[in-house]
Amino acid sequence: MKKNVLVICQHYWPENFRITDFCQGLIEKGYNVDILCGIPNYPKGEFYKGYSYWKPKQERHNGVRIFRTIEIPRKGNTTLRIFLNYISFPISSTLLIPRFLLSNNKYDHIFIYQLSPVLMGISGIILGKLKNIKTTIYVLDLWPDNLYSVLTVRNKYLRIFLYKISTWFYKNADNIIAISPEMEKVLRERTGKKQENMTTVYQYCEKLYEGKPRNNNLRKIFNKKFKVVFTGNITPAQTPETIIRTAILLKQNGYEKKILFIIVGGGMSIENFISDVKNKNLQEMFHFEGIKPVEEIPKYYDIADALLVTMAQNELLNLTIPAKVTSYIASGKPILASIGGAGARLLEEIGNSLISQPEDHNALYQNIIKIFQMTQQERRAVGEKSYAYYYKYLERNKSIDRILKFIQI
Numbered sequence: 066m067k068k069n070v071l072v073i074c075q076h077y078w079p080e081n082f083r084i085t086d087f088c089q090g091l092i093e094k095g096y097n098v099d100i101l102c103g104i105p106n107y108p109k110g111e112f113y114k115g116y117s118y119w120k121p122k123q124e125r126h127n128g129v130r131i132f133r134t135i136e137i138p139r140k141g142n143t144t145l146r147i148f149l150n151y152i153s154f155p156i157s158s159t160l161l162i163p164r165f166l167l168s169n170n171k172y173d174h175i176f177i178y179q180l181s182p183v184l185m186g187i188s189g190i191i192l193g194k195l196k197n198i199k200t201t202i203y204v205l206d207l208w209p210d211n212l213y214s215v216l217t218v219r220n221k222y223l224r225i226f227l228y229k230i231s232t233w234f235y236k237n238a239d240n241i242i243a244i245s246p247e248m249e250k251v252l253r254e255r256t257g258k259k260q261e262n263m264t265t266v267y268q269y270c271e272k273l274y275e276g277k278p279r280n281n282n283l284r285k286i287f288n289k290k291f292k293v294v295f296t297g298n299i300t301p302a303q304t305p306e307t308i309i310r311t312a313i314l315l316k317q318n319g320y321e322k323k324i325l326f327i328i329v330g331g332g333m334s335i336e337n338f339i340s341d342v343k344n345k346n347l348q349e350m351f352h353f354e355g356i357k358p359v360e361e362i363p364k365y366y367d368i369a370d371a372l373l374v375t376m377a378q379n380e381l382l383n384l385t386i387p388a389k390v391t392s393y394i395a396s397g398k399p400i401l402a403s404i405g406g407a408g409a410r411l412l413e414e415i416g417n418s419l420i421s422q423p424e425d426h427n428a429l430y431q432n433i434i435k436i437f438q439m440t441q442q443e444r445r446a447v448g449e450k451s452y453a454y455y456y457k458y459l460e461r462n463k464s465i466d467r468i469l470k471f472i473q474i
Contacts, residue, residue, distance in 0.1 A: 068474050069097045069171060071192075074178040075136065075154045075185040077102035078126050079113055081359050083388065084178045086271045090465040092128040096474075099170065100129055101161065101188065103136030103154045108298070108331050108356065110140035110150075134158050142333035144216060151182040158188040165192055174474045175200045177238070183208035183231045190237050201240040201472045205268065205388075207248055208234075210381035211302075232256065240472055242266050245407035248384040264471045267411075269464035270392040273363060277397075280364035287352070287368055290325040291437050293401065294369035296362055297389045299332040304377040307403055309341050310426035312350050315433065321349055324437065326373070329365050331356040366396040370444065371436050375403040378423040386411055394455050399436055399447040403429045417451040 070091060077100055078085040084100075091098045105113040115121075116133075124131045135157040139150040175193045177186030179202050186202060193200035209218075209227035218224055235241060236256045241263045243249035249265045252258070299305055308326060315324055328338070328351065335353075342351045354365070366372065372393045376382055383406020390408055393400050400418035402409065403425065412418040419436055421428030436444060 067095055067097050068173040069099070070474065071165075071170075071172045071175045071189070071198075072098060072100040072178060073102075073158070073175065073186045073189040074100065074180065075103045075182075076107055076180060077105070077131065080105045080107045081356075082107075082180070083268065083271065084180075086461070087178065087465065088129045089127055090461065094465065094469070098129045099132065099172075101132045101134065101158055103158075104133055104138070106136070106138035106140075108333075110138045110142060110146065112138060132161070134161055147216065147333075151184075155182065155184040155187050158185075159191065162188055162192055162195070166195060172196075172198050174198065174472060176472070177202045179204050179206065181206045181208070181211055183234050187234065190234065193239070194237070199239045199472070201242060202235065202238040203242045203244075203266075203468070204235070204248065204252065205244055205385075207251070207381065207384055210379075210384070213379075213381070240264075242468060242471065244268050245384060245386050245411075247407045247410075251384055264467075266464055266467050266471070267386065267459055268388050268391050269459055269461045270388075270395050271359065272461050273360060274366075274392045274395040276363055278363050278367055280367055283364055283368045287325065287327065291323055292325050292327055292368055292370050293373050293433065294327045294329065294365050294371070295373040295375075296329040296365060296392070297387070299328070299330055299335040299338055301334055302377050302379075302382060303332075303334070304375050304403075304424055305334055305338040305341070307375050307424050307426050307429065308373070309338075309345060309347070311429045311433065312342075312347050313345060314426065314430040316347065316350065320434075320437075324350065324433065326351045327354060327365065327369075328352070329354045329357055329362065362392070363396070366393075366398055369396075369398050371399050371401050371433070372396065373401045373403075374408070375429075376405070376408065376423050378405070380406075382423075383407060383409075391455075391459050394451040394459060397448045397451055399444050401429065401432055401436065415451050415454045417448055419447075 074084045076082040088098050104116050137149040137153040139146045175189045175198050177189045179186050189200055208231040232255050241252055243265050246265050374387055386408045402412050402418045402420045405423045409420050419432035421432055
């Protein structure tokens with residue numbers, strides 16, 4: 066008999082988050098999957114076409130039954146709008162608990178895919194306790210630490226409150242999965258959970274990143290320069306200022322017409338990023354492609370001479386590994402990494418990257434020059450070191466199997 070899993074996450078298809086692929090993976094492995102999520106509006110903060118506060122409340126996509134509840138869009142990405150977005154889904158999803166209590170749905174497990182905010186899964190914790198269903202939290206954004214990388218919170222009492230409510234949330238799950246051993250250690254110290262109730266499973270990437278698509282159109286458009294490709298969210302946590310400062314150094318040293326940063330993605334800092342490029346007269350060194358469907362991202366990896374990941378200097382951010390890192394590893398391209406902590410440790414272990422400390426634009430500049438001066442064969446040799454590690458530890462189906470084995474369903 067098929068097992069039934071209720072997944073809870075504020076974000077889901079058609080938004081571009083890996084929770085969609087995870088649910089699809091559960092379907093492929095023979096599970097029945099329901100998801101409780103919000104109304105798609107990320108990252109622009111505008112409801113996607115066909116969606117509103119009132120419809121649709123329920124739909125199906127690739128075998129997954131989707132329950133949607135009210136979520137205030139984060140339009141403008143102001144502090145107020147982000148706050149309203151962060152509290153609206155936890156409140157509205159909790160109001161749906163009576164519906165789940167009275168329904169005929171019998172779940173074998175509740176799986177909370179925890180991005181930001183931490184309380185996006187509170188309905189799962191409450192429902193699990195009321196119906197005696199085991200709950201697991203997959204912690205991708207450690208709270209409240211992740212919040213402070215995006216918003217400035219100076220009030221001492223608010224910070225204490227956020228820490229306590231986040232810790233309460235983690236303590237009240239039956240199981241916790243972290244995305245790095247460093248994060249697992251911190252969560253164990255905060256919650257006091259036993260070893261058997263905690264584990265680490267690195268974020269995996271979709272199978273499509275394993276392919277090697279060749280896109281001749283993009284190759285023709287960007288065929289004259291050395292291409293450094295950055296994909297994904299642009300927020301303060303990704304410290305776009307580091308990329309700007311690095312580009313200034315490159316320009317000062319005569320690389321303006323030789324090196325191009327291709328930025329694929331968006332987020333709350335993208336407009337400021339674009340403005341800074343213009344204000345610093347760096348337009349010749351940047352090309353902004355905007356937000357692209359996940360299916361199109363691998364073609365940008367194809368044209369890349371190197372892939373770029375940057376993170377802010379933050380002790381607590383060092384516990385995380387940016388989601389794009391796994392995708393980069395799967396591509397077999399060399400990586401320029403301006404990150405610390407767990408991400409730097411992982412890439413150093415693989416040996417496919419040139420690593421510098423977070424926000425150190427001088428060191429990032431030096432690494433770009435190093436990889437620029439390599440031959441194509443030397444760059445390929447650096448990037449291809451990732452394959453063996455990827456297929457052993459990070460491959461999608463193996464990662465999902467590790468999660469299922471841990472939660473024992």
